[in-house]
Amino acid sequence: MPLGRVAINEMMKLGMIIDIDHMSQRMVGDVLAFTRSTPGGAYPLVSGHNGLRGSSGNENGRTDAQYTEIAARGGLAGVGFGGSSARSFLRDAAAVAAITSGGKRLQITLGSDINGMVVMPRSPECQAPRNQVVMVPGDAWGHPPAQLRCTGREIDVRSARLGCLDIQTSGNLTGLVGQACDGRPSCSYKAPTPAEYSRAGVRAATRTFCTQAMEIVYRCVDPAADACVDYASFPRARMGSRSWDYNEEGVAHIGLFPDFLKHVEALPGGRQLIDGLYNGAEGVAQMWATAEAVGRSVP
Numbered sequence: 001m002p003l004g005r006v007a008i009n010e011m012m013k014l015g016m017i018i019d020i021d022h023m024s025q026r027m028v029g030d031v032l033a034f035t036r037s038t039p040g041g042a043y044p045l046v047s048g049h050n051g052l053r054g055s056s057g058n059e060n061g062r063t064d065a066q067y068t069e070i071a072a073r074g075g076l077a078g079v080g081f082g083g084s085s086a087r088s089f090l091r092d093a094a095a096v097a098a099i100t101s102g103g104k105r106l107q108i109t110l111g112s113d114i115n116g117m118v119v120m121p122r123s124p125e126c127q128a129p130r131n132q133v134v135m136v137p138g139d140a141w142g143h144p145p146a147q148l149r150c151t152g153r154e155i156d157v158r159s160a161r162l163g164c165l166d167i168q169t170s171g172n173l174t175g176l177v178g179q180a181c182d183g184r185p186s187c188s189y190k191a192p193t194p195a196e197y198s199r200a201g202v203r204a205a206t207r208t209f210c211t212q213a214m215e216i217v218y219r220c221v222d223p224a225a226d227a228c229v230d231y232a233s234f235p236r237a238r239m240g241s242r243s244w245d246y247n248e249e250g251v252a253h254i255g256l257f258p259d260f261l262k263h264v265e266a267l268p269g270g271r272q273l274i275d276g277l278y279n280g281a282e283g284v285a286q287m288w289a290t291a292e293a294v295g296r297s298v299p
Contacts, residue, residue, distance in 0.1 A: 005034055012043050015292035019048040020066075025059040032069060040297030044073040044287045049080040049111030051092045064099065072101035074290050076283055078111025082118035086263040087224070089121065090270055097276050107283035108276055110261075114254060121260055122250030126228035129219040131158060140191035140214035148187040150220035155181045159217045162197065172201055177216055189216065227266035229259050 008031060011018055018035070020028050035043040047070060053061030062070075067077060079093040099106040112118075134146045140162065148155050157178040181187035191214045192200075228247050236243045237255040244252050246259035265274040 004030075008034060009298060012038065012291075012295045012298045015288070015295040017046055017288065017291060018043070019046045021048050021050050022060070028066060032066070038294055038298050040294040042069075042073045043294050043298075044075040044290050045070055046076045046078070046287070047111075048076075048078040049113035050077070051079055052095050062096075067096060067099045067106055068101045071099055071104055071106035074104070074107075074287055076107050076109055076280070076287055078109045080111045080113050081121050081260075082113060084121045085123040086121065086227070086260065086267060086270075087123070089260075090264050090267050090273060093277075094269060094273055097273060107280065107287075108273075109280035109283065110257070110277055112254075112257070120251040123228065123247075123263060125222035125224040126247035126263070128248065129153075129156070129221050131217050131219060134216050134218070136191060136214040139212050141193045141212070143191070145188040145190040146214065146216050148181055148189065148216065148218055150185050150218075152185070153220040153222050154183050154185060155187055156219045156221045157181055157216065158219060159215075161215045162191070163212055173197075173214075176200060181218070227263060227270075229262050234259070234262055 004027075008018065012035065018031070020031055023031065031045070035045065047062050047067070050060070050062050051057075052067070053059075053063050062077070070077060077096050077099075079089070079096050081089045081092075084092070093108055096106060097108045114120075132148075134148060136143045136146050148157075157174060160173040160177040162173050177189055180189055191197075231245070231247075236245065237253075237259065238244075239255075244256055246252075246256050246263070249256075251257065251260050261274055261277070264270045
């Protein structure tokens with residue numbers, strides 16, 4: 001018997017967990033075939049930190065057929081998340097979790113594969129948007145409209161002032177501009193005449209020799225940011241006086257896994273996936289019990 005098969009045979013006799021990741025396509029096929037016909041039944045296997053190969057992947061990724069056989073044996077699929085975002089991890093993990101065999105769903109687990117060389121997850125939509133300022137000089141109503149632009153995102157008007165811009169106004173111009181522009185990817189806002197502003201209840205900050213310029217401060221926000229971590233109700237990771245913000249820093253270290261999973265859970269379909277991940281520990285226990293039971297029959 002080739003030495004590789006001797007090693008696999010001894011591992012099965014000992015009830016060890018066998019992970020097929022980092023094997024070549026041929027070797028995965030050989031291990032599946034060799035462990036399929038033991039006297040006590042097919043031996044359960046693990047794919048510890050991987051994902052579906054798809055049409056453009058390489059042999060390190062798992063095929064549908066490989067995952068289906070792992071599911072049939074009561075094995076596990078750890079889904080890797082190197083270089084991912086919350087959304088891409090949810091998409092990839094859900095595709096693996098949807099695989100079934102004979103009505104038995106493939107149990108997924110978190111296969112982070114943290115080794116110092118993996119790019120940790122980061123979700124750019126969670127980073128706080130920066131203020132942008134647009135100004136219309138002079139008598140604003142006599143100039144072209146202010147142009148607010150947020151390519152691929154939505155406008156969120158933070159403040160608007162009319163008059164001498166070094167004087168804070170008490171009018172409600174912010175609300176008027178917000179009504180016209182909030183939630184749009186672009187907006188052209190024309191400053192009305194002083195009489196029109198007066199009828200709307202807006203007062204310009206005036207003084208002698210002061211022109212009626214207009215300043216609008218806005219941000220470009222991603223609607224997807226609504227699912228990001230709300231630290232008003234979720235504890236931050238801390239060590240001494242240092243704290244971490246997943247929204248800004250991504251998964252900076254392993255202690256931010258809960259923040260990442262919290263973000264995934266808040267996305268559409270995320271709660272169902274996270275519930276499945278939380279069954280992973282029970283899945284390991286059941287698989288190991290099966291491995292030991294089948295292993296006792298291995299000659």
